[in-house]
Amino acid sequence: MKRILSIFLCLTLILGFCPGQTAYAAAEWPSEISISADGGILMDINSGAVLFEKNSHEPYYPASITKILTALIVIENCGLDETVTFSNTAVNSLEPNSSILGARAGDTLSVRDCLYALLLQSANEVANALAEHCAGSIDAFAEKMNEKAAELGCTDSHFANPSGLNDPNHYVSAYDMALIAKAAFNNPTFVEVDSTTYYDVPAGKLKQYPDGWRYYAHHRMLRRNDSLYYDGAIGGKTGYTLLAGNTLVTCAERDGMKLIAVVLNGHQTHYSDTKALFDYGFKNFKSVPVADQDSTYSKVADDLTISGIFSGSATRLTVNKNSAVTLPADGNFSDVTSTLDYDLTDDAPDGAIARIDYRYGDKLVGQAYLEATLTQGYVPGAVKQSTDTAETETVAETVPSKAPDKKTEPSSKKTGSNKTSWTSSPAFGIVKKVLIAAAVIGAIGGAVFGIMIYQENKAQNERFLRHQRREKRLKEWGYSSTEFDMIMEEHLRSKSGIKQPGFRERLRDRFRRR
Template structure:
């Protein structure tokens, strides 16, 4: 009952927002920077926080991913395992991968932690590590592949199907640049994943099968000079490489500059050119785009209702999260941005009741969450959520069910009184009729009574 009541209130608020948030007319609909090209057959650059697509080339075309598949493998593992769990390498993991493919030469029944195995898979692209992790999580590799495909669907991938955990050639194993960017963006939100892909080298200590430590090096040439320093990029945060004869060179890279984190994916590129293409795309985006937080809007425009809508500071129950942001071309103005209310798809954060979706030139360029306020005016019975639950202490609230219960009881009591009065209305009307009959003259009949000498005599009229 409590959840239904809160949901009903949320729906009412969202409906009102849809009616009240203004739309701003776009003044530069056709402008979008497009002066860069790449040799890769497909490519995309996505802003990590908003998901805004800053550049794309054939982003929905299907290609083989090769070892960037392991980003999805790592994502599923990290969502389903503790890092200190023990991974045991089966004969299928050791011998079931293609001969001569990437490996760190593990032995049957060798034991490592999940964390160590992840480093082996992501830095050295070890295929037996990817296989062993899949078996560890799901019991067998086919079940793990099902988990990978389910996660891809959950993220909104439309042109992706996995058939193994390592990316070795398979006709039923493919993706697109856009889908891979969605996967890479989701994985990077996990701090341990970001730490692993940004690590230049790592040492696996001796195991039950290897008496010597195993040294690992990150193969991403924009981050680490393991093979060459020709492609080093100072803003690179890490990523994952891939290559097979059919996939050619594939690459996922993260970079951060001027407070903006970007994810770049290139598919079916020429060897060496994947780094050149990625670097050029990053520089193009950093040169041509900038990021604004909602909290910055007021400093740009005295009347910030153009961006945040009239409810921003005037609603007692809902306000816009100031941590929301947009990414637009540097030559554009935030006044060229439109806003509209959309549903919030993540049910885990109950304080968020919707989102403002920002668009520019027909493209989604950012969002801001719509939050319950603490209703300090007392108009509605809400209390703040604590900071340890992810709130700010002011922006996030919870329902005070005691106060709501009292309000409901008052409403029920009033309704009961009305029903009681209605049920007694007929008795009240009868009493009123008798009262009038007793205190007022009876109406004349067709007989007139006259008195004569103390006797009554009737006379017809």
């Protein structure tokens, strides 16, 4: 009877039938912003939330903001003290009047010196020389650029050269450029170079400048003595060609919120557009750490134990404590919903078993990963491969656990060939009658809710069982997939005497906020 009342209470809460309960509308997503450029975007670098976008998936010529990707690839693949030799091709295959450092064939500079020339001076012959040094040729480096872009999640872009000079096969969208900049500004070496406002070419390095040469960053929002200086600006990159127009990428930070602004095909308004984007972002939004707000995800280990998914001496699940969501300044974390996605991409951290997606209305405002790690002292393979029920129960008993919490006990049963969903159980029939007696619309809502849960559980269960990563990681921990599920099921039977949802459903039911 207590279980029936519990189910009834959950449904009435969901359907909004609790008397005396006042529903407050979530704060609206701010929208008082416009830019003159053809394309643009404002993204929170910590949460990945898109705060504003205009034609964000349309491809444009990027011009020299391309060099952000070039620098990132070089930093990840080359040592800063390696020597770069300028070839004849590097210095003589440039468009007339393009930005250069002044290097000549045969000159040598360190990778470090080249990176400063690349990002501050926007030197195109330096981009070519770095590409040849890193990949052997400019074409080979372009392949690396496209591979890296795909790795970062870019889908609307293609790169043909390391400098950004005009090419029909060289284009980028504002969203993709934000993803590239996000990765770059998460790299300490890139930030160190790109945040510098001037750099001295050492004496004796270049034939054209035997006494050395000082050059300054082109990005005016970084220079304190410039009228366009923006307080909080960290770094960025300018770009311009006749076909690309003015392009600009900028990163700025205030009050713990770090934003990236991208402007494409601007018309001499790239700086004013960028300022407008930053002012809008810092005024209307806030960054909220997940660990400080969401007790469900900040206590993953306890919740898993309550749900019957035991780490014990074998595995432990954690959530990245640095994860954050971006909300309107007047918004509340209680208005955020979250779901688990088991279809992970290649850029997911090692050990990740699911991704948590946080949403504010229809806006994706942050993500985090559930990661599984072996506990210290555990020896993979120590668990015997056995289908014997008694042995399985003995193994499960060695893992510390708690009894299921009645308040958080999952209400749906595992789906399968020989099991039924809770919507067809006698308990649900009683609840349905109670709901009908209370209100016809309540019963209809409860039934619809039950069907939605059943269908979602079934679809996600099929995807998860197909997921090869689960098989691989369970094998590393010393379990087969069958044995792991059996351990969980048999242990729950021995503890509660009732059948419980399967491994995947328990994860979803435990962590999905409704």
